[in-house]
Amino acid sequence: MNVPDQPLYRQLAGHYRRSIESGVLRPGDRMPSMRAFMRQHDVSLATATESYRVLERESLIEARPREGYFVRAANANTLPAAREPDWHDATHREPLVAQFVGMHAAISALVARFQQVPDALNLGGVTAADALFPGEELQKIAVRILRRRPDLLTSPGHERGDPQLRAVIARRALAAGFAVHADEIVMTNGGTEAVNLALRAVTQPGDTVAVESPCFYGLLQVLESLGLRALEIPASPTTGLSVEALEFALQQHPELKAVVVVPHLQNPLGCVMPDAHKQRIVELCTQAGVAVIEDDPYRELVEGETAPRALKAWDSAGTVIHCTSFNKTLAPGMRVGWMAGGRWHARIAMLKFSQSRLNEPLSQAVLAEFLQSQAHERHLRRLRERLRAQRERMAQGIGAAFPEGTRFTPPAGGLAFWIELPRHVSSMALFDAALAERIRIMPGTVFSNSGRFEHCIRVSCPGPLPHSADDALLRIGAIAHRLARENALPGAGAKA
């Protein structure tokens, strides 16, 4: 098979990367404006934007509000970027179809281990700490609404969810690049219920669904619970799901019913999918008659002045089921999610009503009010800033603490880092040793059924970390050093 040339935006990013690495461009130098970049390279705005996104993701440049892009100060991270999956390699060419029996047991075993050490420092999650969310502002709104409407607790509320909230959501969807009518929005109990309903709407037990590899273990649990089989499609640590591999899989597996994709801050990779890939995925799946389930809880955490567009923005045929929630960006304690079901809307509405009826009216009323206020955008900006600061500290810590052979690409937002350790280091051994030191991390084993990520871990910076967090990273790094030494085979870093 012919490997296509690198897309233009990658070529241009590579051009600037080399200039920065060779010192032609130096820390603090101003990058060309978008307009200048477009003229200079004769490319579209989309290509210019993508090029800069790649460089931002690699921490080579940074955006300063109302000033433009600048070359960043070199940081302590001397570790190389994560490897691109080589999906032409034989094991990738034969994508793995597996029924995830046992995945839940594996995760439950991990959770049981966590629970034995309840006071451990949690570097394993993807939900930011309470302190980063506008608890007091939400509380004030909630108290005001309760005073005005005590009946909210005692009346079931609107059949299809708070009409005002659905109207606000519909307006906000425009910013994500798509138009949806308030009546086509189904409110759900968090994003997890949305993804469940989407899968139930388009599959029967025994069906096969394509997922990213690595992918969020929670999705693998859902697939197991619904009796579905998963086809793992390689994902790039910089651009997410491989479009090329998906195209191949659609040809080889006509039985595929859906593709589940996390386009923004893919969990665990932390990458953002380029718009051109989004468009192509929607096209391919529309042609193949395969549903795209877009699981999109992190979009508003992506770095940059404007949030990227959803896959749904390229969907004219109703192929995309867009699922999201406010749990990761605004209020983890309010289980409010929603979905736009495309051509499966009626079936999804039926399944939702059968599965759990209505959602709580109070949370919906509080969100409707908060989302319409200036406070929401202000909160998101501040949240992104604080997460960025935490990520920088984290990236430096990882760069300083981990052994040679470790690779990682700083995520494009959010709080989770996907770290590839030297191939012979077991992430389960690292997990065990870290937990013994009262630190929680997530081992790579649970992000796939393929065994490809046994040497990877997901580590996150959930909140305003105590100084002990720097220390915790150093301790994890020290364990990784020890494991790398102990298990190293004479003569090579090859897998034992």
Place this chain on the structure above:
Amino acid sequence: MNVPDQPLYRQLAGHYRRSIESGVLRPGDRMPSMRAFMRQHDVSLATATESYRVLERESLIEARPREGYFVRAANANTLPAAREPDWHDATHREPLVAQFVGMHAAISALVARFQQVPDALNLGGVTAADALFPGEELQKIAVRILRRRPDLLTSPGHERGDPQLRAVIARRALAAGFAVHADEIVMTNGGTEAVNLALRAVTQPGDTVAVESPCFYGLLQVLESLGLRALEIPASPTTGLSVEALEFALQQHPELKAVVVVPHLQNPLGCVMPDAHKQRIVELCTQAGVAVIEDDPYRELVEGETAPRALKAWDSAGTVIHCTSFNKTLAPGMRVGWMAGGRWHARIAMLKFSQSRLNEPLSQAVLAEFLQSQAHERHLRRLRERLRAQRERMAQGIGAAFPEGTRFTPPAGGLAFWIELPRHVSSMALFDAALAERIRIMPGTVFSNSGRFEHCIRVSCPGPLPHSADDALLRIGAIAHRLARENALPGAGAKA
């Protein structure tokens, strides 16, 4: 097949019924105390209690707190009690197994009709009006908790639900006759999610589940959405699911995976299952290895000084999955349900986590506090009293308004009446005509797939009714009169 003799409590109830009807006992007369009754007839407390329950249900006697039981004043209800199902009849002997494809469409069509007349007087529901719930007390608790803990809105809360609430629930379960540890309680988004999870835990699509006939249409929707088949088991308007018919069905249908039963205020019949039947159903299903899914949202609305015991009280083998919620008894706007999964607990916990993760912490904290206060029992007592007053007014209204040939048994609590019209009257025609007069009722058609209840309707008294409600009943009655006349065949009331 040999029809067994009437159970003792029924025989004794019949004895007193005849004495009341013949005037031997007169309105206002005191009935024997329980102790005297037991001595006099040489029976157990359970039998004495059941006998009085039957008479209470038939509105022949009433309990006065701390005084005992009295013969009631004759009311205007001159209509006979509902018919017992004759399950020895051929159509009942061959219970109907059906996959409810189309049931959701039928119900959606009804709902769409409702929505066209949004200001109709709703006599079709089973949720009491806001005014009957302690909105202000709950609101005060909610405000206090929010003030103390604004983080409730921004932190995900305990993995398995609020530990304090689960502890309170476990203590309260003792009153329902069973012991369950707080850790064996799974919190759910309302009772509907609980029943869904129970069904998912014990079945695969294509499996068959026994249900009561008639049964709540919402359950038929759930079965359809899960791809399950339903076996309809006749239910008595006074004692619920026929134990005899269930026994027969278990023999004839070894493929049965579960029985779903609503033991208290069965929807739509409004009856309460005698304890002896509960015990027998648990025994039969335990022997057959069939799960009992006890859907029990109305138990605390049953008339009487002490609430009856759940089926789960007779379950020593983990056969019963007990599902309930606070939506019908306390707070329809707080979607808090819970379940005790018996031997399927681990699978249910897994399915719940995969399906919708956590529940909202705020509602759970509010409920934990309210349930521990005196206010809760006070609320339940007052709610039962007010519903009783509404039911009496309703029963009189029905008795006065409906045509000859109408039958109904006043429900043992709650707010819904199941009314059998003359056989040739179409409940859909009545539904249509009532909606044209801006009154919502539920036609019997949606409570079964068998076509046996085409001449029945469910009518309820949701709240402190405006005077227009009496008028509404008169108008429904007038329509029923008209339909009875128009469709009557010469010479008989037989079905056209």
